[in-house]
Amino acid sequence: xxxxxxxxxxxxxxxxxxxxxxxxxxxxxxxxxxxxxxxxxxxxxxxxxxxxxxxxxxxxxxxxxxxxxxxxxxxxxxxxxxxxxxxxxxxxxxxxxxxxxxxxxxxxxxxxxxxxxxxxxxxxxxxxxxxxxxxxxxxxxxxxxxxxxxxxxxxxxxxxxxxxx
Amino acid sequence: xxxxxxxxxxxxxxxxxxxxxxxxxxxxxxxxxxxxxxxxxxxxxxxxxxxxxxxxxxxxxxxxxxxxxxxxxxxxxxxxxxxxxxxxxxxxxxxxxxxxxxxxxxxxxxxxxxxxxxxxxxxxxxxxxxxxxxxxxxxxxxxxxxxxxxxxxxxxxxxxxxxxx
DNA sequence: CTTCGTGCAAAACCTTTGCATTAAA
DNA sequence: TTTAATGCAAAGGTTTTGCACGAAG
Numbered sequence: 001x002x003x004x005x006x007x008x009x010x011x012x013x014x015x016x017x018x019x020x021x022x023x024x025x026x027x028x029x030x031x032x033x034x035x036x037x038x039x040x041x042x043x044x045x046x047x048x049x050x051x052x053x054x055x056x057x058x059x060x061x062x063x064x065x066x067x068x069x070x071x072x073x074x075x076x077x078x079x080x081x082x083x084x085x086x087x088x089x090x091x092x093x094x095x096x097x098x099x100x101x102x103x104x105x106x107x108x109x110x111x112x113x114x115x116x117x118x119x120x121x122x123x124x125x126x127x128x129x130x131x132x133x134x135x136x137x138x139x140x141x142x143x144x145x146x147x148x149x150x151x152x153x154x155x156x157x158x159x160x161x162x163x164x165x
Numbered sequence: 166x167x168x169x170x171x172x173x174x175x176x177x178x179x180x181x182x183x184x185x186x187x188x189x190x191x192x193x194x195x196x197x198x199x200x201x202x203x204x205x206x207x208x209x210x211x212x213x214x215x216x217x218x219x220x221x222x223x224x225x226x227x228x229x230x231x232x233x234x235x236x237x238x239x240x241x242x243x244x245x246x247x248x249x250x251x252x253x254x255x256x257x258x259x260x261x262x263x264x265x266x267x268x269x270x271x272x273x274x275x276x277x278x279x280x281x282x283x284x285x286x287x288x289x290x291x292x293x294x295x296x297x298x299x300x301x302x303x304x305x306x307x308x309x310x311x312x313x314x315x316x317x318x319x320x321x322x323x324x325x326x327x328x329x330x
Numbered sequence: 331c332t333t334c335g336t337g338c339a340a341a342a343c344c345t346t347t348g349c350a351t352t353a354a355a
Numbered sequence: 356t357t358t359a360a361t362g363c364a365a366a367g368g369t370t371t372t373g374c375a376c377g378a379a380g
Contacts, residue, residue: 027354029360048344065362070345087252090343090370106300115298121290126309129282134314135271142307144291149299192379194335213369230337235370255345255368 013040013081013098020079031064035072039082040096045114047091048073086143088112104141108148115148178205178246178263185244196229200237204247205261212256213238248304262304269306273313280313 011019017036018028038055039046048070055064064072073094076082083097086105089112102119122142130137176184182201183193203220204211213235220229229237238259241247248262250270267284287307295302 025359027359029354031361067346067363068361071360106295106298106302108300109303115300117294117298121294122287122307125286125290126307129286130271130309130311133271133280133282134317135273135280135309135311136313136317137271137309137311139311140307140309142287142291142305144295144300144302144305146295146300146302146304148301152299152301190334192334194379196336232338232371233336236335 013096016098017076017079017081021075026075030061031068032072032075034058034062034064035069036076036081039076039094043096043100045085045093045095047088047093049091085141086114088114104144106144106146106148108151109145110147110151113148113150178261181263182241182244182246186240191240195226196233197237197240199223199227199229200234201241201246204238204241204259208261208265210250210258210260212253212258214256250306251308269309271309271311271313273311273316 014028014033014036017032021028021032034055035051038051051073052066052069055062055069056066058064073082077084077094081096081098082094084092085095086093086107088107093114102123103116104119104122106115106117107113108115119140119142122140126137126140129135179193179198179201182197186193186197200216200220203216216238217231217234220227220234221231223229238247242249242259246261246263247259249257250260251258267288268281269284269287271280271282273280284305284307287305291302291305294300
């Protein structure tokens with residue numbers, strides 16, 4: 001992997017994961033593959049419980065246990081494929097950290113929804129600040145807290161988006 | 166100094182808390198006052214467990230139960246006196262959100278040091294973005310990851326911070 | 331009085347772990 | 356075969372909650 005991997009996506013998530021695993025003397029098992037596929041089947045944010053409830057109820061040989069889902073998510077994070085972007089309703093929220101443009105999030109404290117926005121402006125400021133401090137920046141995470149448009153105009157009562165299953 | 170000055174900080178945390186509580190038809194009890202005092206007795210970051218272990222072992226009439234500490238921290242957060250700034254070791258980290266300038270952090274992945282910088286620039290961008298999305302912003306948290314000046318130029322060996330707190 | 335708050339213990343959650351069994355390489 | 360991974364259930368840790376009692380307005 002001496003190629004420039006900074007421009008666009010030339011390597012699939014699975015290849016990247018496989019490579020990471022090999023450097024760790026770990027294996028790409030059927031279970032890890034299933035988790036990987038499920039996670040990258042959509043670009044939506046998700047939390048562990050959502051994934052677990054999907055995969056522990058899958059039929060036959062697509063079933064993966066809770067423990068393995070948790071353990072695999074750790075590996076996916078370490079491999080650079082996933083990252084935690086927020087915390088909502090007491091759960092970490094994950095998103096793809098590979099092959100998609102940099103962005104940050106507006107986090108609604110009422111319903112827990114996440115809204116993405118491009119990180120371009122923020123990145124400029126961050127770069128300037130980093131330079132000022134001689135800090136070699138590798139990334140950032142910005143969470144904006146408040147109330148989303150919908151909840152602002154909606155009723156005062158709480159409508160937390162809990163499990164959607 | 167005139168007590169009509171509402172610019173700058175002329176109101177103590179306790180006064181602000183009292184005011185908040187009254188708007189909620191809630192009471193400034195002895196227990197809430199003790200938690201408040203303990204929290205504002207220093208500017209250090211802290212987590213719930215630290216506070217709980219201090220206050221549940223206090224002598225006699227300064228003792229506060231775990232449940233009340235948790236409940237009071239929620240009120241302090243809602244009142245705008247406290248905010249969560251990070252998550253470490255599975256616990257939320259709190260800091261004062263009143264009477265001190267807004268700032269964010271550069272986080273060194275080598276030595277673990279935190280460097281604060283003023284949030285003014287970031288806040289402008291955040292406000293603009295929030296407005297665009299009809300998001301009623303109440304605050305933000307920005308963590309910049311990378312390597313600090315010292316570690317960049319320093320020895321190649323690692324100087325990981327000792328586990329604090 | 332009436333309402334709100336506290337403390338306790340239990341419950342609810344989320345995450346990790348020990349261990350016997352299975353399965354990659 | 357050798358070593359890593361899985362699944363299960365139990366354990367760990369954090370946060371919330373039901374309830375009876377006590378305190379504040």
